[in-house]
Amino acid sequence: MARHVTGNLPAEVTSFVGRGSEVAAARKLLAGTRLLTLTGPGGVGKTRLARRVGEAVRRAFPDGVWLVEVAHVNDGELVALSVAQALGLRDDTSAPLAGLTDYLHGKHLLLVLDNCEHLIDACAELVDRLIVSTPDIRVLATSREPLGVVGERVLPVAPLPVPEIAEDSGEVDATDTAALRLLIDRATAANPEFRVTAANLGALAAICARLEGIPLALELAALRLRAFTPDQVLARLDDTMRLLTTGLRTAPRRQQTLEAAIRWSYDLCTPDEQRLWEQLAVFAGGFELAAAESVCVLDPPGALVDALAGLVDKSVLSHRHDSDGTGRYAMLEPLRQFALARLAAHGDEYAVRVRHRDHYYELARRARTEYWSAADVVWFRDVTREHANLRAALQFALADPAGAHRGLQIASELRPFWEHYRFFLEGYRWLMDALGKDLDRTADRARALAAASIIAAMLSDTVSAHEYLRECVAIATELAAEQVLVEALLLSAVLAFAESDPVRALEIAEDAAVRARACGHHGTEMECLAFGYVCAMVLADARADALAERFLARTAEHGSHLLGGLASWAVGTNHWRNGNADKAIRELRRAIELLRMFDRCVWTASVFDGLAWVAAAGDDQYRAARLMGAAATVRRGSTQRLAHAMTDAVGEKVRRQVRAALGDKDFGAAFDGGAALSLDEAVGYALGDDRPDAPSTPKSAVPERLTRREQDVARLIAAGYSNKRIAAELVISVRTAESHVDHILTKLGFDSRAQVAAWVSRDAR
Numbered sequence: 001m002a003r004h005v006t007g008n009l010p011a012e013v014t015s016f017v018g019r020g021s022e023v024a025a026a027r028k029l030l031a032g033t034r035l036l037t038l039t040g041p042g043g044v045g046k047t048r049l050a051r052r053v054g055e056a057v058r059r060a061f062p063d064g065v066w067l068v069e070v071a072h073v074n075d076g077e078l079v080a081l082s083v084a085q086a087l088g089l090r091d092d093t094s095a096p097l098a099g100l101t102d103y104l105h106g107k108h109l110l111l112v113l114d115n116c117e118h119l120i121d122a123c124a125e126l127v128d129r130l131i132v133s134t135p136d137i138r139v140l141a142t143s144r145e146p147l148g149v150v151g152e153r154v155l156p157v158a159p160l161p162v163p164e165i166a167e168d169s170g171e172v173d174a175t176d177t178a179a180l181r182l183l184i185d186r187a188t189a190a191n192p193e194f195r196v197t198a199a200n201l202g203a204l205a206a207i208c209a210r211l212e213g214i215p216l217a218l219e220l221a222a223l224r225l226r227a228f229t230p231d232q233v234l235a236r237l238d239d240t241m242r243l244l245t246t247g248l249r250t251a252p253r254r255q256q257t258l259e260a261a262i263r264w265s266y267d268l269c270t271p272d273e274q275r276l277w278e279q280l281a282v283f284a285g286g287f288e289l290a291a292a293e294s295v296c297v298l299d300p301p302g303a304l305v306d307a308l309a310g311l312v313d314k315s316v317l318s319h320r321h322d323s324d325g326t327g328r329y330a331m332l333e334p335l336r337q338f339a340l341a342r343l344a345a346h347g348d349e350y351a352v353r354v355r356h357r358d359h360y361y362e363l364a365r366r367a368r369t370e371y372w373s374a375a376d377v378v379w380f381r382d383v384t385r386e387h388a389n390l391r392a393a394l395q396f397a398l399a400d401p402a403g404a405h406r407g408l409q410i411a412s413e414l415r416p417f418w419e420h421y422r423f424f425l426e427g428y429r430w431l432m433d434a435l436g437k438d439l440d441r442t443a444d445r446a447r448a449l450a451a452a453s454i455i456a457a458m459l460s461d462t463v464s465a466h467e468y469l470r471e472c473v474a475i476a477t478e479l480a481a482e483q484v485l486v487e488a489l490l491l492s493a494v495l496a497f498a499e500s501d502p503v504r505a506l507e508i509a510e511d512a513a514v515r516a517r518a519c520g521h522h523g524t525e526m527e528c529l530a531f532g533y534v535c536a537m538v539l540a541d542a543r544a545d546a547l548a549e550r551f552l553a554r555t556a557e558h559g560s561h562l563l564g565g566l567a568s569w570a571v572g573t574n575h576w577r578n579g580n581a582d583k584a585i586r587e588l589r590r591a592i593e594l595l596r597m598f599d600r601c602v603w604t605a606s607v608f609d610g611l612a613w614v615a616a617a618g619d620d621q622y623r624a625a626r627l628m629g630a631a632a633t634v635r636r637g638s639t640q641r642l643a644h645a646m647t648d649a650v651g652e653k654v655r656r657q658v659r660a661a662l663g664d665k666d667f668g669a670a671f672d673g674g675a676a677l678s679l680d681e682a683v684g685y686a687l688g689d690d691r692p693d694a695p696s697t698p699k700s701a702v703p704e705r706l707t708r709r710e711q712d713v714a715r716l717i718a719a720g721y722s723n724k725r726i727a728a729e730l731v732i733s734v735r736t737a738e739s740h741v742d743h744i745l746t747k748l749g750f751d752s753r754a755q756v757a758a759w760v761s762r763d764a765r
Helices: 020-030 046-056 076-086 096-104 117-133 178-190 201-210 215-224 230-247 253-267 271-280 289-295 303-313 333-345 349-365 376-385 387-399 401-413 415-420 424-437 443-458 462-478 482-498 502-518 522-539 543-558 562-577 581-595 604-617 621-634 641-662 664-675 679-686 708-718 723-730 734-748 753-764
Strands: 035-039 065-069 110-114 138-143 153-156 317-321 327-331
Touching (some): 020 035, 020 046, 035 046, 046 110, 076 096, 076 117, 096 117, 110 117, 117 138, 178 215, 201 230, 215 230, 215 253, 271 289, 271 303, 289 327, 289 349, 333 349, 349 376, 349 387, 376 415, 376 562, 387 401, 401 424, 401 443, 415 443, 424 443, 462 482, 482 502, 482 522, 502 522, 522 641, 562 604, 604 621, 604 679, 621 664, 621 679, 641 664, 708 753, 734 753
Parallel strands (some): 035 153, 065 110
Antiparallel strands (some): 317 327
């Protein structure tokens, strides 16, 4: 049976202590309200409680429990987009809220909106709209204040109960309390040799009382028990609190206590660790070692790695390995806010943010050479992983008059990401903001205008697209920027097609491809060939054969996976046009294998359509209708009208033929059956598994056929690594890497690296 997706709640990695009554209360309240908000001060445990409640009620929501981490969103206009992104929806609509409500209508799921306080108005507006528009959606929010939405129920989250201590004798009530259990549990986890004794029980209880049962503060204190006795911890905590009482008199008491715990942890860090902690606060959504080394400055430079390790040891940072083996660090939001305030107080925030901005500009700029090459899988993966940091870099750049130009560069360099991963609206907004703030007539402005024009065209806003195109051509002509002029020429072809002139569009695209090749603009050359082929296919023009083959040859020459998948689609559909069904199926299935390496790529829908056309030509009308249904689901909610119009000219004709052959009732049943398939089921069906409901191979069965080293190599193949890069990554010879690749292909029965990558992707899910 295929796995049913029931949400995205992360697995708990530490024990959940106490809160039984709160979980029960939340479950009861959720049964009778559409919105429940958990409120309380930072560090009190709202996030952990919300996740626990979500897990407890999971079975009541057949469409899943979905966590949306609002802490990493800094713009209220991106809240709806972030919810859609968490649900796996694409950003290719000018009305994301409408698209979201349409998707959620009829769904029975729980949304967990975590850390709403900094965007309280935007979150309230979104929740109010969702409650009104969808009958079966419930929302569990966490915030430092209520959302203020009609019908909202509020559950204050108090600190954990603490032991009672007699003021006169100092004796501790031995009654078990959640705060004491948590402190002891975390202390034992940090130091397995830690023991509770009659001698230290009083100090432990006093720590709980001083920290007023705030979970985050208790967890930080527990870590100190690796190096200090409970009495020593208590003494240092008292000193910190006295300092805080005189420094933050206007803060609520519990926030003072949390601040004290964090400040105390900060004071126990070395000077290098303190400086690094402050600088790392500019990152959003985590970071990798290379990013820390690029953005943060310590003297001497070699001290950074030691300081980073120290922060992990002190649990200021968490560290994990992603599925591809990449190490990644993260910082809890209260710790980040504390450090960011200190960074600003020291006058260093601007300089660090400039380095952060420039580091992520370099990531975006890699698109110039990696988007169309063998490194495309890695680039799209890295940009996806660093999306929150790129947003932070853009926000800072465009809020700084001196950085507006850099913001313009980042927004335009990310054009392939905005386009192929369906973040149209977000990319368009960043580009509009940047173009409005950096008005100098530079080549970078011309490139940004070209990016804005293509997105506007894809959104069917041809008026704006023409406006941006005219200014783009004027600036590029002044500066003799040939590569930008080639991009503009392709845009002219796209707009000609949008204006129902595919003949002119084909002529312009062919000219643009020649000019792009002449000036070494390889990615644009491939895009011109792709677009030219579509025009020729629509026109049934004989030039389609040559354009498809040239497109495939260019992508093969440069090792492209994404554009290579589109090229295989072009060659496959061209074989279908010429009546070569076997060749068409082989090439279209290869296209699926390549495109499945990209998580958010919607072009898989076009390949399903191509296979449907082949099936229809072979008189397998049921299969054709089923594949059409699967394609409709993949592109559901998309308003990229122009791209769909390019293929609908052919696809709609085939659909009418299939419907006529099957009849409305049977066509509808087959189409709906395909539309109901999960993406993995649809891919399996398209690749030749005619039994989409058949049990899938257990995940553990196939990987056991590979050795541990071969599994490592397979993951690197999936990440787009060449044999030479695999050798460098694993510190082995290139010949050994080649041998591992050969063994993997033999064991799995594959004949291409793309098949290995697709297998790794399926297994990871």
